[in-house]
Amino acid sequence: MSTITKDAMVIAFLKIAAHKPIDNITVKDIVTTCGIARQTFYYHFQDILEVIEYALQQQGEILLQKTLDAPTLKDALRIFVSTLDDKPEIINRFLQTHKYDQVRQLLLSAVKTYFQNLIYLRNVLPDLTQSQIDIVVTFYSSAIIGTLMEYSEKKNVDLDTLTNDLYDLLCGKYIPDIENK
Incomplete structure (x- = not known):
C-alpha cells in the first residue's frame, strides 16, 4: 500500500503540474487532490x-x-x-x-x-x-x-x-x- 500511496501522490503532482507552475505546487495541492491527510504526505516525502x-x-x-x-x-x-x-x-x-x-x-x-x-x-x-x-x-x-x-x-x-x-x-x-x- 505504501508504494501505491506514493505513486498516487506523484500522479496527483503531475496532474497539478499540467496546469500550474511546478514551483507553485504545494503539499496542500497534492493532499487535496489525493484526498489524503497531510501526515500521510510527510510519511512518504519530506517536501515537494x-x-x-x-x-x-x-x-x-x-x-x-x-x-x-x-x-x-x-x-x-x-x-x-x-x-x-x-x-x-x-x-x-x-x-x-x-x-x-x-x-x-x-x-x-x-x-x-x-x-x-x-x-x-x-x-x-x-x-x-x-x-x-x-x-x-x-x-x-x-x-x-x-x-x-x-x-x-x-x-x-x-x-x-x-x-x-x-x-x-x-x-x-x-x-x-x-x-x-
Whole structure:
C-alpha cells in the first residue's frame, strides 16, 4: 500500500503540474487532490522536491528499460524522441523550474546507460579504449539530450523525421569525414 500511496501522490503532482507552475505546487495541492491527510504526505516525502525527484527517477527508469528493450538503435532513439510527444508541457514545466539540471541529468543518465549497454552488450566498438568509449558515450548522449531539450520548446515537431535525422547523424551520414571535405 505504501508504494501505491506514493505513486498516487506523484500522479496527483503531475496532474497539478499540467496546469500550474511546478514551483507553485504545494503539499496542500497534492493532499487535496489525493484526498489524503497531510501526515500521510510527510510519511512518504519530506517536501515537494522529494516528490519531483521520485517522479523523475521513476520516469527515468521506465525510459531506460524501454530503450534497453528496443531491438535497434533507431527504435531506441524513437523512444527517447517520443518523450517530446508524450508530455511536452510537463517536460517544459520541469525545464522551467530550479530542477532543470536534475531533469537534464536524469535524461542524460538514461541515454548514457543505453549507449554503454549498446557498446558493451553488442560489442559495437571493440577496438576503442575505455577512455575513447567514455568520450563517445558522453558526446552522443549530450548531443541527443541537447537536441531533445531544444526541440521540446518547438511546436509541431515531426518526431519520425527527428528520429531519422538523429539516427543518420549518429551513423555518420551527414558528416562522414569532416576533415577530408
